[in-house]
Amino acid sequence: MNILGLDISQIADLGTMVAQSGAIRAAAEVAGDEVFEYVIGIAVVIYSTNPTG
Amino acid sequence: MVGCDGPDAAGAVRSPEVGLQWLTCNTHQALRQQFADVRPGDAEGAAVAAETLLASGDWVGELLAPLIAALHRDAAFDPPLRVHRDALRTAAVLFEGPAVSISAAVTSAEALAALPPATSVVAGGRLTVVRYHRAGGARLRCWQMERLGERFSAADAPPCRRLGDVQLADGIVRRCDGRTGATLLDGATEDVVTVTATVRYGAASLMREYELPSGALLRAATLDEAASRTTMLLTLLRLGGRADAAEVFEAATHSPAFHLRWSAMREWLALDLVSALPRLRAMAAGDPDREVRAAAQATLRLAEERLAA
Numbered sequence: 001m002n003i004l005g006l007d008i009s010q011i012a013d014l015g016t017m018v019a020q021s022g023a024i025r026a027a028a029e030v031a032g033d034e035v036f037e038y039v040i041g042i043a044v045v046i047y048s049t050n051p052t053g
Numbered sequence: 054m055v056g057c058d059g060p061d062a063a064g065a066v067r068s069p070e071v072g073l074q075w076l077t078c079n080t081h082q083a084l085r086q087q088f089a090d091v092r093p094g095d096a097e098g099a100a101v102a103a104e105t106l107l108a109s110g111d112w113v114g115e116l117l118a119p120l121i122a123a124l125h126r127d128a129a130f131d132p133p134l135r136v137h138r139d140a141l142r143t144a145a146v147l148f149e150g151p152a153v154s155i156s157a158a159v160t161s162a163e164a165l166a167a168l169p170p171a172t173s174v175v176a177g178g179r180l181t182v183v184r185y186h187r188a189g190g191a192r193l194r195c196w197q198m199e200r201l202g203e204r205f206s207a208a209d210a211p212p213c214r215r216l217g218d219v220q221l222a223d224g225i226v227r228r229c230d231g232r233t234g235a236t237l238l239d240g241a242t243e244d245v246v247t248v249t250a251t252v253r254y255g256a257a258s259l260m261r262e263y264e265l266p267s268g269a270l271l272r273a274a275t276l277d278e279a280a281s282r283t284t285m286l287l288t289l290l291r292l293g294g295r296a297d298a299a300e301v302f303e304a305a306t307h308s309p310a311f312h313l314r315w316s317a318m319r320e321w322l323a324l325d326l327v328s329a330l331p332r333l334r335a336m337a338a339g340d341p342d343r344e345v346r347a348a349a350q351a352t353l354r355l356a357e358e359r360l361a362a
Binding site for chain 1: 175205206207208259260261262272273274275276277278280281284285291294296310311312315319320322323324325326327344345347348351352355356359360
């Protein structure tokens with residue numbers, strides 16, 4: 001049996017839009033550097049897990 | 054406070070071992086003790102304890118000394134500090150406890166001077182206590198905004214109001230209540246060194262950004278990480294066609310966060326209109342937030358038309 005759903009783009013949204021946690025930054029923070037830290041963090045975890053791999 | 058020593062072994066320093074020693078050393082224990090008497094949820098008590106701690110900056114040197122010694126022994130040593138770097142600022146989290154997290158930051162005067170004029174200011178939603186260890190000749194530009202009420206609406210949010218500037222000096226300790234205020238650092242002639250205690254208790258539900266110079270509200274974001282994760286997971290359930298998860302959607306539509314209640318209902322309606330309909334009717338009739346009620350009423354008409362077709 002097919003389940004009936006509304007097209008989400010047709011469903012009303014609130015006048016007060018609230019973004020996800022972390023979506024607003026204080027002035028002049030550079031998101032790219034956080035991405036850099038994230039990538040480096042993953043690299044550190046991989047290296048720590050298997051340093052000879 | 055008593056300092057703590059790194060390992061005695063010459064040569065390579067094992068980062069995890071030093072990190073573990075550091076976290077259990079006397080200086081770190083003294084930091085925990087500083088906030089031990091703060092009752093859970095007592096934001097004012099946490100702020101007072103932070104003000105007492107930040108009246109002096111001597112303990113920061115003691116805290117970092119073993120890590121600096123370890124770096125001297127091994128340049129590849131990885132200090133157990135969460136660090137944030139960007140063009141303007143380098144910051145490290147020194148301590149994380151139930152009541153506060155404490156970070157130290159160096160803000161580049163050169164980078165600050167090169168910034169274009171700020172076009173917005175952010176009320177972070179949390180209570181902070183800041184020690185301007187080296188003020189660098191900077192001043193604070195300050196704004197005040199209304200405290201978030203239960204009935205916050207972007208449509209009728211009053212603008213923020215400019216307050217007088219505050220000239221900083223070395224060693225000044227200031228509270229900044231991010232629930233009702235925002236600041237921008239300006240005019241530094243030398244790098245600014247700060248130690249900031251961010252109180253975990255009593256935070257506002259939203260972080261707000263205001264346009265400058267008009268002061269009008271630009272946007273808001275939740276400070277509730279659990280609500281954000283829930284929103285994303287509900288989207289995942291909808292995309293996965295998980296109509297068997299109605300109880301999860303129903304529970305989220307009872308969240309204290311108005312935006313999460315409606316976000317959950319949107320996902321539920323897109324997934325399974327029939328199962329979501331009774332709760333949609335209830336929200337249209339009696340949700341405590343008027344925007345949620347209005348959205349539910351509008352959507353109820355659409356839903357009933359769709360079912361009648």
